[in-house]
Amino acid sequence: MAVFVEGLIGVIIFYIIILVIGLVAGRKKSSSADSQFLADRGLGLFVSSFTLSATMVGGAYISGAASEIATKGLVNTVAPIGYNIGLAIAGLVFAPKVRREGYVTIFDPLQLKFGKKMGAVLFFNELVANIFWEAAILGALGASLKSIIGLDMNVAVITSACVAVVYTFFGGLYSVAYTDVIQLIFIGVGLILALPFVFTNKAVDLSRVEEKWFGTVESEHVGSYIDTFVIVTFGGIPWQSYYQRVLACRTPSLARNATLISIIYSMGLFIPPALIGLAGASADWNATSYEGTLPLSETDWESILPMVLQYLCPTAVSVIALGAMSAAVMSSADSIILAVGSVVARNIYQNILRPNASDREIVWVFRICVVTVGALGTIIALTVQNVYGLLVLCGDLMAVAQFPQLVCALWLKVGNTYGSLMGMIVGLLMRILGGDQVLGIQAVIHYPYFDPKHNKQIFPFKIVAMLCSLATIVIVSYITHFIFKQNYLSKKFDIFNCFQDQVEKEITPDQHENSVMFSSVNNEHSSEETVKEKASDAMLDNTDL
Template sequence: MKNEFSWLDILVIAIYFISITSYGLWLTRKVKNSDDYFRGNRSFNKWIMIAQGFGAGTHSENFVAQTGASFQMGFASIWYQWKNLVITPFYWLIAPWYRRSERTTVGEIIEDRYGKKMGLFYSIFAILFFIFAQGAMLKGAGKVISIATSNMISTDGVVYAMTVAFIIYSFFGGLVSSAYATFIQGFMIIVLSIMLIPLGIGEVGGITGIKKSLPLHFFNLFSPELGIGWFTILMLALNGVIGITAQPHMVSMCATGVTERAGRIGQTYGSFVKRTVTIGWAFTGLIVAALVIKNGVNLDDPEMAFGYATRELLFPGLLGLMVASILAANMSSASNFMVNTGALFTQNIYKGYIKKNPTDKELLWTGRLSSLFLTTLGVIFALYINSVLNAFLFTETIAAFMGIMMFGGMVWKKANRYGAIMAVLSSFILYYYLNYIHAGSFELVYEWRPEPFGWSMLMGFGMLVLVSLLTKSEPKEQTDKFFDNLLRLSDEKRIKNGQKPLAAEMGHDLLLLDLPSWFTKERWKGFPKRYKEDINGFIFAWLFVGCLLLLAWGILQIF
């Protein structure tokens, strides 16, 4: 059965485009100044923050790559996406870092910690990160929609059309339009994650038909034979926990809520929603693997699996809804990234190096225009890459190397700019060297392997410690001011002696700050009371991890 793209599908997509663009433009009335545009005036409730955490963290390349991977390798490939499952509880602990910084971008946080030049260095990386990430998600959506529409629209054509769509409301509405539009689009992403499963199971003869069609190892939760064992999962988790701290949209994800707790809930449980729907993507891959065997066809590119299933299983109208949902997944992330790209250029480059003391109106329009230009570069990268999975892991990996600087600077007061720069450079150089030796040629985007990544991270952290100990420390006044800010609850409006009250007084002290101080008596005074918010939220998040693992394991037992 092959369903053609019909006028009804076009109508559904048109309704989606008109509705979401109109809604986004309607929200632009809330944008009065640059802070509204870049941070939404830190006014989002926990539900909008959850939607941001889910929508901005869920891109078209995620389900394209995951469905393709499980189609090719089996369910255990879920760990390419679930690499962050076991570290999601740590999001509860790190989310307040960004709100307490009182900054608009991660680049400004790096500048406060290591100095102005390091802030510029990070900002250049962050802009490149957004370009690469946008390219990967645009390519992912293009691949799916192209095959779902029977090539009525080319992959590159989808890339162009989608870019124009999310630019329209993001350009004027900034993070306000992006966040509220993402709340709507989040429901559509959930729809696309489960829509194919019941139809696909029926088409391949039920669960029995899937079991007969595929090898037994396709139904394992772990698969060392496929290179997805404990070491790979550990390296993927390390990639996630270090890399997430340096991802440049973390301020918008964690610091734009009306309270610190809203930011914690949004980043942690928005991520858990993504981990849940990932199960749907993985099972969709198994269904497609059985479907192509039944139909006697061959997919040259595994990453076409999701698009193939969409075209084969969905009827007119539903096919259009699926395409609209794919667009929603992409536009929610791309819109957030676009606004953050503009914030980085405006706050860290334009304001710091091009024009001193600009007016708020100049900042607002600089953000809009720079985000437009830099998003265009993301389109160019989308036209360059071929493998969505490798591009996805590439962006996560380069963030992890930069994360050595960010994470290390938070958990160790003695980290300095010399150690930070050497950590980043040495990890990048070793990573590319080891991959070059393995592949025999230089490439910008290598297939991700755990061994080069692990050695590179070890080198990076080693250089951070060694060089920081051997070189001049950061100015004490600068370091003390930076960490003092992180010890004070950002929610509080009360000001005493020019400062907000200490978070420890209300049970909101942060566990991960300056880990070496745990060897001092001072750190253990009133421990349960001081860290109540961190401890309770961390434990509760681990319960969610256990529930998701049990859910996946339980479903696999059916097979």
């Protein structure tokens, strides 16, 4: 396929615009760790709401919405609705509390409650999920650029990753937040522009889908449907990429309000790809220039969005809409890179490996992580075929294993390492042993109503695994707290040193450090903010930038 030169030039111009905006925004403040991770906690309502929405509206959100609408109907397109409900819960319940405490990352409360090393263990699942998420969206973008303008996929993926890495490397959250604003605008304009051309194309006849666009849920699949919806909802809550923006907001109430406004943006940007998916399902592909096999294969349906843009729109419009897809991908890729780099630099390097590291040293560890994560995601995107399946599994594990940990870290008074470790093990085992259709993992545990023919769980076992993980953390934490505090078991058996501070002579420097490692953060953002924010919230919440 020959390269469409005009389209290539358009994409290059778009990338240059994003890169320049990212680099300029990154020069706003100093290159300190606080600036890199949290934009000096100075984001206002306008920028924070846009960047919060951009963490949701990525390449998978847009392409996935189009594909699901086209193949399964609206009622089965649970991810956008579920994620936004989860975002609302996070904004109303989690965000104000987390911001009020003045943490640096969402793994700070996990390390405070369960210990520094246990907090690092809990990060592993999110690390893997983030890298596969990055690989999945980069791979999808590469396939789209190859399809529409004939650009080699390797070049497309590597270039896209490099742009996101460069401005994140130099500007941290400032660069990511301000480029998110531009990217979100590009997404809306590009996809909306394509709609009139799509629906006026002679190949599109909506009467073909008028009886099936809404979709159906078979009665025997209600359990698994509820399972998916609930897991998607709660699995979207514990991600660092979301709390990075929350913790960068000026006040707790602004973090809440920005989250709720971002939901309006996100749901609005669900509509154009949903309509494009509907058009793809109702199109007569024989009447287009499409030369592939018919009926469309499963792979074609997964790429229905770029196919519609390519075959049902004029070339110029396709290129503009492709810019919207590029924007969606980069708005997700930079969030992933930033989130992982911040946690590694803060919660692993500073809190565990080098407690006395200088600010400059932490910033450079962050930057090295940015490059490393960008490179790993790129390599996986170019070499692994079933990235999406691994991403789905990691998303499930975030809900099953990570969400209960966050709930207990924030609200469980006696939570400890023993409860956290056992809760994680129980949740992971129940989820993995339940099998997975996408990855072809055979079920070891057959929950009620199991379908052996299709290796499918009908029972909502993921919800059960999540609740069992939560219950295990609570029960084991209370039991170990009771037996050690009441001296039913000698503290010499306290292998995780959770209760050594009960006896002053047994306190070690490392344990003392664990108890105060965030004291400077909390001192800075507790008493002072409690007094000042009540008087200033209303004014700050209405400040745009």
